[in-house]
Amino acid sequence: MRATRDISDRDDLDVLLRRFYGAAFEDPLIGPFFTEIAGTDLEVHLPRITDFWERALLRSAEYGRDAFAPHAALHSARPLTAAHFGRWVQLWHASVDGLHQGPLAERAKGQGERIAVAMLRRLAGPGTATGGGGGGFVPLAALALRSAA
Template sequence: MKPIENRKDINVLVNAFYAKIRKDEVLGPIFNGHIEEERWPEHLEKLTDFWETNLFGIAKFKGNPTLKHINVDKNLNHTVEQKHFGIWLQLWFETIDELYNGELADKAKESARRMAHFQFMAIWNKRPEAVKEG
């Protein structure tokens, strides 16, 4: 086990994590249905940028993850649930624990926990009232 030290470490983490996501019976169809096969390498680089920005404070990431999550929920007829974020977190923690330890590994877990909550609430708050009332 080693600490997260650089972009290469983040890239290894991101690639290992999304390999699991793509194979997951619940999340795989969602991610694979929204990201075309040929766009995965580009997407993984963007996610590496995101985590490099998050963990090291290096301003590389450009994008709006919240808007992307809101659009995915809309495309799925507002069916994204907390359980989806729970599975995402479980796989993230599992992947980190398999590869890394230390302060930045812990920071990556805590950041993901906060993001999962924030993203779900953002999705919920943008849903039409009729969907919320269900």
């Protein structure tokens, strides 16, 4: 079944983020950052990250946290690379595409890409490769996440 409707509310974001983080936690490349290094408790993290995306996409929530600080702490423990952020983008795109289509879904994917590039540049320096030749983002691929559950 193909996604047919756009992201419309916080409930949609909750389902999307649970799907995304389920895949991210299990991913062999980025999963350890969530499970081993950060020890992320999804039930604690989810309301915060939903606030972030609700503000970014729906303009209807407050988010006053520093989104960079946790990533800087992770980077200090184990360097985050373009491949890590590329996998994040890959899983994010696939999660969005598996559930939604429309202007807000496209905005969510674009925003995710911009956030990944900004985080990578801030952590690794402005000259960091983010695409194209060696060291760039992992290319998007057809993933099981793209088929709606």
